[in-house]
Amino acid sequence: MKKAIHWLALGLLLALAACGGAPAASPGNEYGGATDAPAGGETAATDGEVDRSRLSGELYFYNWSDYVDPAILEQFQEEYGVEVIVDTYDSNEDMLAKVRAGNSGYDIVVPSDYAVQTMAIEDLGLPLDKSMLTNWTHLDPELLGQYFDEENAISVPYLLGLTGIAYNTEAFPEGVDSWAAMFDTAQVANYQGKLSMLEDERETPGAALKYLGKSLNETDPAALEEAQALLIAQKPLLAAYNSADVNRKLASGEYVIAHAWSGTAMQARNGLGDEFSGNPAITFVIPKEGGTIWMDNLVILKDSPNAYTAHVFINFLLRPEIAAQNAEYVGYITPNQDAVPLLSQEVRDLYDAGYAPTDENIDRLEWIVRDESTSAFTDLWTVVKGD
Amino acid sequence: MIEATSQPAATRAAKPAIERGRLTWGGLALTAHAVLMYLFLYVPITILVIFSFTRDEFGVRWTGFTFEWYTRLFANERLMGAAANTLYVAFASTLVSTILGTLLALAMERYRFRGRNATDALLYLPIVIPEIVMAVALLAFSAFVFDLIRLVTGESLRRNLTTVIIAHIAFSISFVVVVVRTSLKNFDRRLEEAAADLGADSWRTFWRITFPLILPGIIGGALLAFTLSLDDFIISLFLSGPGTSLLPVEVYNKVRRAVTPEINAISTLMLIFSISLVVLSQAVQRRR
Amino acid sequence: MALNPAQDELQRRERVRLAGLLAPGLLWLILFFALPLVVILIYSFMTNGPRGNVVFQPTLANYITLFTKSIYVNAYLRSIWASLLTTLICLLLGYPLALFIVRQPARWRTPLLFLILIPFWTNFLVRIYAWQIILANNGLINSSLDALGLPTITLLNTEGATLLGLVYGELPFMVLPLYAAIDRFDFTLLEAAADLGASRWRAFLRVMLPMTMPGVAAGSVLVFIPTLGQFVVSELLGGAKVDYLGNLIQRLFLRSNPPDWPLGSAMAMVMMLVLLVLILFYFRATTEDDR
Known part of the structure; x- marks a missing residue:
């Protein structure tokens, strides 16, 4: 308990400092020097002073499945002698349920944007000691201070992604640039049974709303009704609502087009680790009507038994070469701007081609907001599924 | 330990007729x-x-x-560890729930007592409850009990394999009761009475007469119970602690992303393990 | 009424024995099942907070929603129908199978019984996935049809596929209790019926079926209930296109943003209550007569 208060005080101090001062306060790196990122060899030294006597033997990391490169965990163990034990979950709500109950035993969890907000409101996250996060400066400042944690008091950006359309260029030689490819039933009838939408009560109605030219977060009943009608008309033509193995089904040709996350699309194209190799005909697009941006974040739990070690681990993950290696493995986008130059040419090309926020698509991207007003989507989705 | 062949004398006598019937x-x-x-x-298997x-x-x-998937699997400590955890939980919960369930079935079938209807309802509840609801409950x-323990003793407990076993026993008991009661229902009690008339005490009567006859049900x-425990996913997810992952949880998370033949490989190994266990127990029994 | 001391002593011993039989299991169930369930009961009368946290503000709103909104009523009806169908198919397939096993020579019966269960010792999801491999558009059936020059058919992501998966998943839960019941059945009774001039079919309907009814009842219950609460099969084989009760409860607890535990709890409470009444009634009707 004392420890928690100690951290809390530190966090508050830091938050105050961040409000008042320039972000260049941390040593070593100058803000804005994205292009002259430190070379890989140097970064180990920028991890700051680590008091090895305070490190625990183990660290419990509660993460999405396949969402961290196991080689990185081995390297961390080699360097610091700490074994990182990963358990996996399948939805933010799985994780929140376990964390809310208290005493979960985990140190670090990976909530998505809106779930960070929930954790902040319910005081589940430990305020970060940013003096320990010396690699913080590598993060893209554009991605910091989002609506769900404006001071980044408890959350560190981990990986982000976009939601749009992934498709097989062999089936669509002309390319796809509109949600009409998913919602115009006359078009869809040509590849009926070979397309999927996400099994997600916000993303999927959101796509319909985008097609109608509305915001993802529109809760006007008339607009929702229209979106609902679109989804019901589309349903018989779908293979499935699927947010699970879209990567595999796109790569193997079971689907020719899918409402998908950018990382799923990248996995379908490039393969996933040593699990399967990809299909180069797959590509990803944010339709002209717009798409979603979202971000997963590292949060240290308030009741974390190993908060010190957790900070050391997060700082380790923020090293550009580690972040790059991880992003390369997982297929989602690293918020670490100094890691981007270290990515393989192939992945960087995909980033530029719209798998990541670019100048071309950034204005069409929107965050999904979730609060009491958006419970209307639960009803909408229940109607669609009940039809 | 396993033998499903106990037959009342009457049925044995009927065998030849049935043998003929098969033609x-x-x-x-x-x-x-x-x-x-x-x-x-x-x-599918x-x-x-x-x-x-x-x-x-x-x-x-x-x-x-x-053989690549098997080599990869053996190198995958997570999956192998999860498989070991799952088997341990399944054996432990089956053992306890079978004993408790059989006792309950005997009480329910052999006695009339106040609160019997309420007990009946309580026994069916775990079967009726959706898994997710039981998991959340x-x-x-x-969490509540752990808080209480911390307040009283100052000891901070965590969910681990024991909490999973406790939960698995809680939902398995009812299934055992239902099946054992079925075999008690068509039970010819005159056999027990005859044994008692011949001077056997109730303990001997139970082990010599009742137990062999209801053994198929047990x-x-x-x-x-074993099958349910092996397959349970959602209760295991919620009640396991850090670092004690179970196979169904691992598989669920993996399968939802991408099935690899590695999953096929571990399923095959689990099959081989189960089958050898059965064969072994049969062989031991034959020798006896 | 006065009992003589010997009777008194006998009664006391019986009572001790009953307590010994009941206490361990009952205690376990009350501690680790009934008490936790009270939590859900309380939740079902609470208000859902803005972030999906349960707010302790008593209300009946959840129950009112369930009984007044047609989407929820329909989900109940649809699920009950699907479960009934699954149970019936399992019974029709399982009864002859259990009978077949009972009629085998003694040393074959146990292995045959194990053969029913062994497929179920692999993970449930993996088994369902194996069906995906078989049924998919480019799966085993369709690629074989294609190779033979026949037109392919959509098998996966249909309600038929969901039903197949459900039957596949629940069949042993029907066969086991049926086996236990038929194993206890005295087959000489069939001969007696035949001697009295009854046809085989009539003998089955009038003698064997009633006597094995406890097994039928137990099996049906064991199949019906989990089917009602399932959510994985309709997701993986049905393409997640239709919500059954299980999907809906699962979603309210774990997938919605924000989740709605109070409504989910109420939904579960109603479902359990309905089932409990049905089952107690069913067991009374099918088994009381042999007491």
């Missing part, structure tokens, strides 16, 4: 149906086993033979 059209149809059913049960040796990384096509409850109940 009829009805008997043939019955056999054909059984063959089809076993095929139905085994086609066979595919699973075959595709644990395929080179195809999606595990959906035969593109050549390889147990999660909330364990075995059925135990097998059901």
Whole structure:
């Protein structure tokens, strides 16, 4: 308990400092020097002073499945002698349920944007000691201070992604640039049974709303009704609502087009680790009507038994070469701007081609907001599924 | 320990007639149906086993033979550890729930007592409850109890394999009770009375008469409990602690992302393990 | 009424024995099942907070929603129908199978019984996935049809596929209790019926079926209930296109943003209550007569 208060005080101090001062306060790196990122060899030294006597033997990391490169965990163990034990979950709500109950035993969890907000409101996250996060400066400042944690008091950006359309260029030689490819039933009838939408009560109605030219977060009943009608008309033509193995089904040709996350699309194209190799005909697009941006974040739990070690681990993950290696493995986008130059040419090309926020698509991207007003989507989705 | 052959004398006497019956059209149809059913049960399993040796990384096509997935699996400590945890939980919870369930079944079938109807209802509840609801209830409850323990003793507890076992026992008991009660229902109590008349005390009567006769029911109940525990996903997810992952949880998370033949491989190993266990127990029994 | 001391002593011993039989299991169930369930009961009368946290503000709103909104009523009806169908198919397939096993020579019966269960000792999801491999558009059936020059058919992501998966998943839960019941059946009774001039079919309907009814009842219950609460099969084989009760409860607890535990709890409470009444009634009707 004392420890928690100690951290809390530190966090508050830091938050105050961040409000008042320039972000260049941390040593070593100058803000804005994205292009002259430190070379890989140097970064180990920028991890700051680590008091090895305070490190625990183990660290419990509660993460999405396949969402961290196991080689990185081995390297961390080699360097610091700490074994990182990963358990996996399948939805933010799985994780929140376990964390809310208290005493979960985990140190670090990976909530998505809106779930960070929930954790902040319910005081589940430990305020970060940013003096320990010396690699913080590598993060893209554009991605910091989002609506769900404006001071980044408890959350560190981990990986982000976009939601749009992934498709097989062999089936669509002309390319796809509109949600009409998913919602115009006359078009869809040509590849009926070979397309999927996400099994997600916000993303999927959101796509319909985008097609109608509305915001993802529109809760006007008339607009929702229209979106609902679109989804019901589309349903018989779908293979499935699927947010699970879209990567595999796109790569193997079971689907020719899918409402998908950018990382799923990248996995379908490039393969996933040593699990399967990809299909180069797959590509990803944010339709002209717009798409979603979202971000997963590292949060240290308030009741974390190993908060010190957790900070050391997060700082380790923020090293550009580690972040790059991880992003390369997982297929989602690293918020670490100094890691981007270290990515393989192939992945960087995909980033530029719209798998990541670019100048071309950034204005069409929107965050999904979730609060009491958006419970209307639960009803909408229940109607669609009940039809 | 396993033997499903105990028969009342009457049935044994009837055997020859049934043997004859098998030559009829009805008997043939019955056999054909059984063959089809076993095929139905085994086609997916066979595919699973075959595709644990395929080179195809999606595990959906035969593109050549390889042992690669097994080598990879043996190197995967997570999956192997989860499999060991799962077996441990299944054995422990089956043992306890079979004993408790059999006792309850005897009480329910042999006695009339106040609160019997309420007990009946309580016994059916775990069967009626959707798994997710039980999982959430147990999660909330364990958090509450842990808080209480911390307040009283200052000791900070965590969910681990024991909490999973406790939960698995809680939902398995009812299934055991249902199956064992079935075998008690058609039970000819005159056999017990005869034993008592011959001077056997109730303990001896139970072990010599009652127990062998309801053994098929007990075995059925135990097998059901074992199967349920092996397969349980959502309660295991909620009640396991950090670093004590169970196979169904691992598989669920993995399968939802991408099935690899590695999953086929571990399923094949679990099958081989279960089958050898059965064969072993049968062999031991034969010798006895 | 006065009992003589010997009777008194006998009664006391019986009572001790009953307590010994009941206490361990009952205690376990009350501690680790009934008490946690009270939590859900309380939740079902609470208000859902803005972030999906349960707010302790008593209300009946959840129950009112369930009984007044047609989407929820329909989900109940649809699920009950699907479960009934699954149970019936399992019974029709399982009864002859259990009978077949009972009629085999003694040393074959146990292995045959194990053969029913062994497929179920692999993970449930993996088994369902194996069906995906078989049924998919480019799966085993369709690629074989294609190779033979026949037109392919959509098998996966249909309600038929969901039903197939459900039957596949629940069949042993029907066969086991049926086996236990038929194993206890005295087959000489069939001969007696035949001697009295009854046809085989009539003998089955009038003698064997009633006597094995406890097994039928137990099996039906064991199949019906989990089917009602399932959510994985309709997701993986049905393409997640239709919500059954299980999907809906699962979603309210774990997938919605924000989740709605109070409504989910109420939904579960109603479902359990309905089932409990049905089952107690069913067991009374099918088994009381042999007491």
